[in-house]
């Protein structure tokens with residue numbers, strides 16, 4: 001038997017749609033795998049009632065197929081599904097690392113990124129790697145077609161998860177297929193600023209670099225209370241706020257000692273909109289741990 005703790009992740013960070021991602025030091029899924037003639041799946045934990053155990057429909061089934069590694073797979077969910085915190089990616093990345101070890105396949109973590117992305121394709125329709133890459137490699141990741149670059153960084157974050165569900169598949173449908181060149185140029189400037197901020201562990205630059213006008217405006221419409229939550233976080237010292245992944249979580253960057261105030265303000269913002277929520281005071285963390 002092998003066990004992996006696989007972290008939540010936040011993709012996009014505003015200006016890096018389908019490119020940027022960070023591993024979060026909490027919450028996380030725990031995946032246990034045992035050799036078996038056919039793949040079977042048990043799911044417990046947060047939101048497990050919404051997660052299929054059919055290997056054709058659960059992301060870990062696609063990963064087991066891709067590695068030719070049938071197993072009994074137990075998933076203890078710490079990352080709620082349809083959260084914008086890479087819930088499906090945590091399971092996919094965790095299963096890839098665990099099955100690779102169980103069957104001694106010998107793949108590196110970098111080689112496991114496209115394997116885990118096969119799982120993402122099952123749920124979102126596309127094998128986007130911007131969540132599975134940080135879940136496996138940790139830190140801040142920049143994903144291009146066949147290459148992922150990683151940067152270790154020390155950035156504190158608050159991820160606020162409202163009690164509403166937004167599926168990644170639905171949130172991908174609202175992304176416009178055309179953009180104004182001025183908005184593209186603005187986004188490139190933001191993305192470059194954010195990248196420098198990650199390299200310097202500078203929350204001001206990271207927060208400023210989250211600003212973009214291509215994807216977030218349409219996505220934020222799907223999140224009840226988003227504008228108020230964003231304003232509340234900025235008023236209490238966040239340096240930047242954006243939609244986490246496809247939503248509905250909202251991600252704020254701030255100095256580590258301000259996380260408590262920012263988290264409380266974001267919760268109040270959702271409460272004012274009549275939405276229950278929970279907040280994770282977190283930071284950019286490492287990739288999945290194999291035990």
Ligand SMILES: Nc1ncnc2c1ncn2[C@@H]1O[C@H](COP(=O)(O)OP(=O)(O)O)[C@@H](O)[C@H]1O
Nearest residue numbers: 058059081082083084086087088091123167168
């Ligand atoms: N192991 C898994 N963990 C989480 N969600 C899963 C898993 N396998 C399949 N799913 C399905 O994936 C969807 C959640 O994925 P997604 O919409 O990408 O949300 P998230 O942003 O939280 O990853 C749900 O429909 C869920 O049932």
Ligand SMILES: N[C@@H](CCOP(=O)(O)O)C(=O)O
Nearest residue numbers: 011018084085086168245246
């Ligand atoms: N780049 C993807 C990221 C989806 O992240 P998730 O955590 O919501 O699954 C997108 O924005 O669609």
